[in-house]
Amino acid sequence: MNQDNATLIEALETQRTHHSHNTSVSHKSDYGQYFTPSAVALFMASMFPAVYETDVKLLDPGAGIGSLSCAFVLNMNQRVQGVNYEIDCYETDHHVLAKLTKNLYELSSINRVKYTVLFEDFIEAAVDSLLQFNKPLYTHVIMNPPYKKIHSSSNCRKQLRSVDLEIVNLYSAFVSMSLELLKKDGYLVAIIPRSFCNGTYYLPFRKHVLSNAVIRRIHLFESRNSIFKNDSVLQENIIILLQKNDLVKQVEVSYSKDQVLESIKTIQVEYSRIVDLTSWELIINIPQENGSTNSVVTSDYRQIGCMVSTGPVVDFRNTEFISSEVPGKEIPLIYPQNICSFMVHWPSPTGLQKSIEINTNTQKMMYKNGYYVIVRRFSSKEEKRRIVAALYKPEDNSTEYIAFENHLNVFHNNGQGLEPDVAYGLVAYLNSEGFDEEFRVFSGHTQVNVSDLKRMKYPTLEQLKKLGRTLQSENFSYKVFEDIITEVLNHESR
Numbered sequence: 333m334n335q336d337n338a339t340l341i342e343a344l345e346t347q348r349t350h351h352s353h354n355t356s357v358s359h360k361s362d363y364g365q366y367f368t369p370s371a372v373a374l375f376m377a378s379m380f381p382a383v384y385e386t387d388v389k390l391l392d393p394g395a396g397i398g399s400l401s402c403a404f405v406l407n408m409n410q411r412v413q414g415v416n417y418e419i420d421c422y423e424t425d426h427h428v429l430a431k432l433t434k435n436l437y438e439l440s441s442i443n444r445v446k447y448t449v450l451f452e453d454f455i456e457a458a459v460d461s462l463l464q465f466n467k468p469l470y471t472h473v474i475m476n477p478p479y480k481k482i483h484s485s486s487n488c489r490k491q492l493r494s495v496d497l498e499i500v501n502l503y504s505a506f507v508s509m510s511l512e513l514l515k516k517d518g519y520l521v522a523i524i525p526r527s528f529c530n531g532t533y534y535l536p537f538r539k540h541v542l543s544n545a546v547i548r549r550i551h552l553f554e555s556r557n558s559i560f561k562n563d564s565v566l567q568e569n570i571i572i573l574l575q576k577n578d579l580v581k582q583v584e585v586s587y588s589k590d591q592v593l594e595s596i597k598t599i600q601v602e603y604s605r606i607v608d609l610t611s612w613e614l615i616i617n618i619p620q621e622n623g624s625t626n627s628v629v630t631s632d633y634r635q636i637g638c639m640v641s642t643g644p645v646v647d648f649r650n651t652e653f654i655s656s657e658v659p660g661k662e663i664p665l666i667y668p669q670n671i672c673s674f675m676v677h678w679p680s681p682t683g684l685q686k687s688i689e690i691n692t693n694t695q696k697m698m699y700k701n702g703y704y705v706i707v708r709r710f711s712s713k714e715e716k717r718r719i720v721a722a723l724y725k726p727e728d729n730s731t732e733y734i735a736f737e738n739h740l741n742v743f744h745n746n747g748q749g750l751e752p753d754v755a756y757g758l759v760a761y762l763n764s765e766g767f768d769e770e771f772r773v774f775s776g777h778t779q780v781n782v783s784d785l786k787r788m789k790y791p792t793l794e795q796l797k798k799l800g801r802t803l804q805s806e807n808f809s810y811k812v813f814e815d816i817i818t819e820v821l822n823h824e825s826r
Contacts, residue, residue, distance in 0.1 A: 337406045340438050344399045345370040347431055351397070355427075363425050364478025364502055365396065368523065372571075373399045375593050376474060376521050377407035379549055379573045383471075387416050391470040391513060393454040393477065393506050395421035397428050398435040400474045405443050419447040420468070422454040455502075458509040459491045467513055473520040477506035497540065504528060504537040511544045511576065520545070520574045526552075527568070529616035531781070538614045546580040547606060549573040550618055551596075552587050568778075570618070585619060615787075620769045629761075629789045629821070633743075636754065636793045640743050640785045642709070643736035644697040645688060653689040662687030663698065663731045666724065668708045668739050674759060674808040676706065676724040688735050698733040699742070701726045702749015705758040707741040707785065711778050718771055719780060721762035723755055723808075741782055754793070756800030760813045761791060791821060 348367045360366060368376070377400070388408070392401045401419050408415060423432055429451060436447040450457065461467040480502045482489050492499050495512075499505040503524050510520055528534040551571040583606045586598040599619070607616050633640055645665060647654065654665060664678045665688040672681050679685035688694055704724040711718050724734065726749060736742050743750065743758055750758070761767055771780075771788065791799065798820050806812045 337409075337442065340402060340435070340442070341370050341374070341406065343438075344373075344397060344402060344435060347397050347435075348399060351428070359427075361480075364480030365394075365425060366476070366479065367396045368399050368476045370399060370403070371593055372523065373403035374407055375551075376400065376523060376571055377403040379521050379551070379571065380404070380408070380472060380474075380519050382411045383408060383415055385471065386414060388418070388472060389468075389470045390417060390419045391468075391473045391475075391510060392419065392421045393458075393473070393475050393510055395423045395432055395449075396425075396476070397431045398439070400476060401447075402435060402439050404472070404474050405439055405445055409443055415444065417443065417445045419445060420450060420470075421447065422450045422452065422457070424451065424453055426451070453488075455488055455505055455509060456491060458513060459495055462495050462512060469515045469518075470510075470513055471515055471518050473510045473514055473518070473522075475506055475510065475520075475522045477503040477522065477524065479503055479525065498536045500533060500537070504534065507574075508537065508540050511541065511574070514545075514576045516576055518576045519548075520576075521571065522574075523569055523571045525568065526570045526618070529570075529618065530613070530784070532613075535614065538616065541574065542607060542609065542614055545574040545576050546578060546603070547572060547583050547616070548575050548580065549584040549586065550606075552585070552618055553589070617773045619773055629791045629795075631790045631792050633786055633788075633790060636790050636796055637745060638743050638750065638754070638758070639746060640741055640782055642782050643706075643738045643740040643742055645694075645735050646738045650688065650694065650697075653691065653694050655687055655689070656685055662689050663733045663735055664729050665735045665737060666706065666740065667737045668710075671706070671708065671720065671722040674722050674763060676722050676728070678729060686737075690733065694735075698735050699744060700748050701729060701732055701734050703752050703755035704734070704736075704749060705743040705755050705762065706736060707743070707762060707780055709739050709741055709780050711780070717763070717768050718778070719762055719768050721759055723759045741780060741785060751797070752804070753797040753800035756803045757791070757796030757798070758800075759808070760799045760803050760816050761796065763810065763813045764817045765810075765814060766817065795820060 348369065351367060390401060390404060395401060398421060401421055405417050421432060421436065423429060429449065433449050436449065439445050440447060482499065482501055482505065492505055497508055499508055507522055507524065514520055528537055553569060580603050582600045583603055584598060585601050586596050588596045601619055605617060607614060655662060665686040666676055666678060667684060667686060669682065669684045670676050670678055670680045703726060706722050706724060708720045711720065771784065799816055802816050802820065
C-alpha cells in the first residue's frame with residue numbers, strides 16, 4: 333500500500349477511535365452505530381474476489397465515516413489496476429457527514445473514484461426504488477449495518493412489508509434490501525451478528541437471503557467482544573460473503589482469535605453441511621475450527637426416553653408464593669445460582685434458599701422428586717463453555733416435589749425423574765467438549781433454548797447408562813467427563 337493510501341487508513345482509524353471515545357452511548361444506540369476498525373475493514377474488503385470488469389459500482393448503505401468504502405477501493409487497487417469506481421454512501425447521522433465527505437474526497441484524489449453521499453434513510457430509498465421499478469444495480473455491497481430492532485408498528489416495518497419483507501431489525505433489513513439492489517453474480521460482504529443463523533425469529537430473513545444468494549465464505553471470531561470492544565459491544569459477530577448466484581459446492585470458513593486478524597485458519601466445507609436447503613428451518617451451521625462433527629452419537633432425545641422443558645416457574649409472576657423459608661408447606665425452588673461444580677445445591681453455596689408454596693396455582697409447575705439434569709439457559713458473555721449442566725439428586729431433599737425456575741432447562745421423563753444411570757450419563761455428555769462444540773455449530777446465542785437441545789444428537793440409551801455407571805464412582809470435573817466419554821464412546825466407535 334502506497335504512502336497516500338496508508339495515510340488515509342491511519343486517518344480513518346484515528347477518526348473512528350475519537351468518535352468511539354467521544355460519542356455518547358445514547359447517540360450510538362439511537363443510530364445503532366458502531367464503526368468498523370480499519371484492520372477489520374481491510375479484511376472485509378479482501379474477502380471480495382478480484383474484479384474483472386473495468387467499472388465497479390459499490391453500495392455502502394450505512395457508511396459512517398467511510399471506512400469500508402475506502403478499504404474496498406484501496407484493497408482492490410492492490411490486486412487489480414485500471415478499475416473505475418462509482419460509490420453510493422448512505423448516512424443519516426449529520427455529525428459524521430463532513431468526515432465522510434472529506435474521506436471520500438481524499439480517496440478520489442488518489443484513486444479513480446466517483447462518489448455520492450446520500451443523506452437519507454437507506455431502507456426508505458431502497459423501498460421507493462423497488463416500488464417504482466427504478467432500482468440501481470450494484471456490482472458490490474460492503475456494510476457494517478446498524479444494530480437495532482424495528483418496532484412492529486414503525487414506519488420502517490410498514491415500508492418493508494410493502495415489498496413483502498417481514499424483517500425484525502435493521503441489520504437484516506439492510507442485508508435484504510441490499511441483495512435486492514445487487515446485480516446477478518454480484519457480491520455482498522457484511523459484518524453482522526451470528527444470531528440470525530438459527531431460530532424461528534430470523535427464519536424470514538434466512539429464507540430471503542438463501543433464496544436470493546449463496547454463501548461463499550464465513551469468517552468467525554473466537555472472541556465474542558473483540559471487534560467493537562471500544563464500544564462495549566458483546567454481540568458475537570461473523571463476516572459473511574454472499575453472491576447473487578445459485579451455483580456453489582463449497583463454502584470457505586475461516587477463523588481468527590480477534591480483530592487483529594493474525595493466524596487466520598481456513599477450511600473448505602461442503603455447502604450442504606453449512607445449510608440444508610431441504611429443511612424448513614434453514615439453519616446455517618458454522619463448523620468449529622477443526623471442521624469435525626461427532627458421528628459417534630446418532631440418537632435424538634426421544635430415543636433415550638427423555639423430555640426437555642423450560643423450567644415452568646417464572647419468578648416475577650409468582651412472587652406471592654415464593655419465599656426464603658425452610659420448606660414446610662413449601663418445596664425447594666431451584667435457580668441457576670444453585671448450580672455449583674456440576675451439582676444442584678439447595679441451599680446454594682452463597683446461601684440462596686428459595687421455596688415455593690404448594691397450592692392449586694403452583695401444583696402444575698412442580699416435578700416429582702427424582703433425578704433430573706438441568707441446563708442453564710444463559711451463559712455469561714465470555715464463558716469457556718456455552719453448555720452448563722448439573723445433576724439434581726432426590727436424596728438431597730426430603731420433599732415430595734421439586735420446582736425449577738424459568739432460567740433453567742430440565743431433562744425429565746414425562747414430568748418424572750430420570751433413571752439414575754441416565755441422569756449421570758447425561759451430565760457427563762452435556763458437559764463434554766464435543767457436545768459444546770456441536771452446539772456452537774448452529775447457535776451463536778448465549779441463550780440455550782429447549783429447541784436447540786432437542787435438535788442435538790445424543791448417545792444411545794445403553795451408552796448413556798454406561799457413561800452414568802462409570803461416572804457414579806468419580807468426582808465431577810471436565811477432565812473426568814472427557815476421560816469417560818473417551819473410554820465409552822470413542823472406544824465403541826473403533
